[in-house]
Amino acid sequence: MVSSPLNSAGHLGRGAPSQTRKQTLHSRSAIAKRWLTTLSKHAVLIFFGVFFVLPLVWMLTTALKTDPEVLRYPPTLLPATPIWQNFPDAFNFVPFGTYVRNSLWVSFTSVVGTLLSCTLAAYGFSRLEWKGRDVLFILVLSTLMLPYQVTMVPLYVLFNSFGWVNTFNPLIIPHFFGNAFFIFLLRQFFLGIPKDLSDAAVMDGCSDLRVLWSVILPLARPALMVVTLFQFLSSWNEFLTPLIYLNDKELFTISLGLATMRSAYGLSRFSLIMAATSLFVVPVIILFFFAQKTFIQGITFTGMKG
Amino acid sequence: MQAVNQPLKFHSRRSKEIKKTLKGLAFISPWLIGFVAFGVLPILASFYFSLTTYSVLQAPRWTGLDNYVQLLTDDQLFRVSLGNTLYYTFFSNLIGGIVALSLAMLLNMNVRFLSFYRTVFYVPVVVPTVASAIIWLWLFNPQYGIFNFILNAVGATPIPWLTSPQWSKPSLILMSLWSVGNAIVIFLAALQDIPKELMEAAELDGASAWQKVWRIQIPMISSVVFFNLVIGLIGSFQVFSQAYVMTSGGPADSTLFYALYLYQNAFEFFKMGYASAQAWILFVIILAVSLLVFKSSNRWVYYAGR
Numbered sequence: 001m002v003s004s005p006l007n008s009a010g011h012l013g014r015g016a017p018s019q020t021r022k023q024t025l026h027s028r029s030a031i032a033k034r035w036l037t038t039l040s041k042h043a044v045l046i047f048f049g050v051f052f053v054l055p056l057v058w059m060l061t062t063a064l065k066t067d068p069e070v071l072r073y074p075p076t077l078l079p080a081t082p083i084w085q086n087f088p089d090a091f092n093f094v095p096f097g098t099y100v101r102n103s104l105w106v107s108f109t110s111v112v113g114t115l116l117s118c119t120l121a122a123y124g125f126s127r128l129e130w131k132g133r134d135v136l137f138i139l140v141l142s143t144l145m146l147p148y149q150v151t152m153v154p155l156y157v158l159f160n161s162f163g164w165v166n167t168f169n170p171l172i173i174p175h176f177f178g179n180a181f182f183i184f185l186l187r188q189f190f191l192g193i194p195k196d197l198s199d200a201a202v203m204d205g206c207s208d209l210r211v212l213w214s215v216i217l218p219l220a221r222p223a224l225m226v227v228t229l230f231q232f233l234s235s236w237n238e239f240l241t242p243l244i245y246l247n248d249k250e251l252f253t254i255s256l257g258l259a260t261m262r263s264a265y266g267l268s269r270f271s272l273i274m275a276a277t278s279l280f281v282v283p284v285i286i287l288f289f290f291a292q293k294t295f296i297q298g299i300t301f302t303g304m305k306g
Numbered sequence: 307m308q309a310v311n312q313p314l315k316f317h318s319r320r321s322k323e324i325k326k327t328l329k330g331l332a333f334i335s336p337w338l339i340g341f342v343a344f345g346v347l348p349i350l351a352s353f354y355f356s357l358t359t360y361s362v363l364q365a366p367r368w369t370g371l372d373n374y375v376q377l378l379t380d381d382q383l384f385r386v387s388l389g390n391t392l393y394y395t396f397f398s399n400l401i402g403g404i405v406a407l408s409l410a411m412l413l414n415m416n417v418r419f420l421s422f423y424r425t426v427f428y429v430p431v432v433v434p435t436v437a438s439a440i441i442w443l444w445l446f447n448p449q450y451g452i453f454n455f456i457l458n459a460v461g462a463t464p465i466p467w468l469t470s471p472q473w474s475k476p477s478l479i480l481m482s483l484w485s486v487g488n489a490i491v492i493f494l495a496a497l498q499d500i501p502k503e504l505m506e507a508a509e510l511d512g513a514s515a516w517q518k519v520w521r522i523q524i525p526m527i528s529s530v531v532f533f534n535l536v537i538g539l540i541g542s543f544q545v546f547s548q549a550y551v552m553t554s555g556g557p558a559d560s561t562l563f564y565a566l567y568l569y570q571n572a573f574e575f576f577k578m579g580y581a582s583a584q585a586w587i588l589f590v591i592i593l594a595v596s597l598l599v600f601k602s603s604n605r606w607v608y609y610a611g612r
Contacts, residue, residue: 038417041412041415041417042417042418044412045409045412045413045417045423048405048409048427049423049426049427051483051484052426052427052429052430052484052487053426053429054445054452055430055438055441055442055445055484056429056430056433056441058441058444058445058452059441059444062444070450071450073449073450073455074455074459075450075452075455116336117336117337117340118337120333120334120335120336121333121334121336121337123333124329124330124331124332124333124334125334128326128329128330128333129326129330130323130326130327130329130330130331131323131326131327132327132330133330136334136338139341140337140341143341143345145540145592145593145596146345146349146589147540147543147544147585147588147589147592148544149544149565149568149581149584149585149588149589150348150349150352150582150585150586150588150589151344151345151348151349151352152572152581152585153352153355153572153578153581153582153585154347154348154349154351154352154355154582155344155348156362156572156573156578157351157355157362157578158343158347158348158351160362174340174344176336176340177336177337177339177340177341177343177344178334178336178337178340178341183337208329208333233432236434237434237435237436239434239435239436239546239547239550239551240546240547240569243550244573254434254436255434255435255436255437256436258436258437258440259436259439259440259550259551262440262443262551263551270444273440274440274441274444277437277440277441280434280436280437281433281434281437284432284433284434285429285432285433287432288428288429288432289425292425295428295432296424296428296491296495299488299491299492300491300492300495303488303489303491303492303495303530303533303534
């Protein structure tokens with residue numbers, strides 16, 4: 001569309017000189033117009049880009065300031081001298097090491113539980129044919145609509161009766177019993193794997209578990225990556241469940257630890273609070289950069305196959 | 307011979323069928339057990355609790371519909387929390403949807419550095435909620451926060467943000483825009499999925515850019531928008547962590563959201579029966595809103611291939 005004046009100018013090259021000049025002028029304004037649209041596009045994108053990046057930049061620069069500098073007005077964008085010591089200090093200021101260990105343990109075991117239970121269930125819902133399968137699958141999907149508040153109180157009563165309050169069990173054990181969202185995701189993926197492949201394995205006398213393990217799972221690696229990543233992040237970020245069940249500071253996850261730290265210290269030690277927050281956020285962002293492709297795949301898959 | 311064979315064959319087919327079903331059930335058993343233990347039974351229990359007065363320490367005492375009656379007719383805070391939640395849900399989804407859709411369309415216009423922008427817009431999504439709550443608390447700080455510094459610098463009046471009942475909800479809605487990246491990525495993928503021929507045909511027919519947006523792009527991705535709208539609505543009805551960490555529901559209950567008030571009743575005042583009744587009302591509201599959106603979807607959602 002934009003290049004058409006240029007083309008026509010080329011065609012009319014033999015015409016009267018005045019006309020050629022006019023054409024050149026015209027194409028020049030077209031180029032200017034294109035530049036302007038490109039520029040305005042990027043201006044809008046950069047404006048929003050700043051809005052998206054600024055909070056994280058502000059977190060990091062605050063984390064590197066001294067406490068008086070944090071409360072200086074007008075604020076300095078970059079710290080006068082970066083106080084790298086804030087990071088080790090944040091580690092000692094709160095039992096950050098303990099929180100990280102707890103969060104890692106909870107996230108890791110939740111991922112294991114989710115992978116085990118959801119791959120089995122997804123296999124049953126996709127690669128096996130049996131009566132009642134599709135009715136039960138609708139039940140799986142229907143649980144996605146249920147707000148967690150409905151089961152929150154009875155689950156607390158139940159886990160309390162097991163003596164699980166103030167242990168990691170309520171944060172971990174339920175993940176060994178499947179998750180509707182991930183079962184759905186894996187099932188859709190398993191359905192896309194050609195039947196011939198598993199039929200051949202069955203012909204060779206493989207059991208279903210064997211087929212799942214050596215035929216389906218290797219092919220479903222992208223989907224398994226998505227589940228691993230999403231479950232890990234969701235456990236790493238989880239706030240409400242630890243808040244309900246954990247009382248001992250020794251057992252706090254990072255989310256819970258940071259939230260209590262913030263209510264205990266408020267503004268007075270903001271550089272350290274920001275340093276601790278950075279230590280919480282930066283690993284997740286690094287993980288995101290490494291696994292960006294998996295993220296984008298997972299989001300588009302789950303967002304569009306509904 | 308055949309007469310003898312017939313029932314046998316029938317029998318063996320049936321037993322094969324049963325065997326298949328048992329195998330299917332075995333594979334989904336982790337989910338099935340979880341569904342009963344952490345889904346069905348808690349749901350029933352929750353409904354029962356909602357008809358009682360229950361503090362966990364003492365056995366539930368039957369009170370019939372008292373909780374519901376009190377919530378709907380006599381609980382000022384309940385009404386406030388419901389109003390706050392509806393306000394937040396409406397505006398965060400509306401503005402978030404418009405911003406996400408516009409940015410996705412902008413990114414879809416052959417811009418350079420597409421993946422760079424997409425990454426920038428997505429990064430905040432992986433930031434844990436508690437971390438972003440702490441970061442934004444700092445940005446919103448009336449004296450030392452960067453937002454008011456910027457407002458001052460451009461000569462605008464500073465805003466009291468989270469410290470004023472008028473501004474607290476808009477502040478949280480502004481913050482919710484920070485994690486709109488998920489929707490951007492999904493909408494962008496959907497836009498890229500639109501067949502190129504469709505856009506080219508429209509161009510040949512002389513459609514303006516505006517017409518292409520409204521007549522082709524939006525109808526073609528309306529099913530994706532719809533799906534994400536439902537997910538977004540369900541999510542924002544349950545907004546909790548931000549309010550818990552940043553404002554504890556204040557000032558003057560202006561950020562007392564439904565899930566926060568429910569949590570307080572259950573785990574701060576130990577009114578488990580009352581909280582269960584709240585959860586059921588929430589469930590009904592979510593169902594009703596989802597149904598409403600579903601019903602309206604016939605009018606504005608276009609499914610290619612239907």
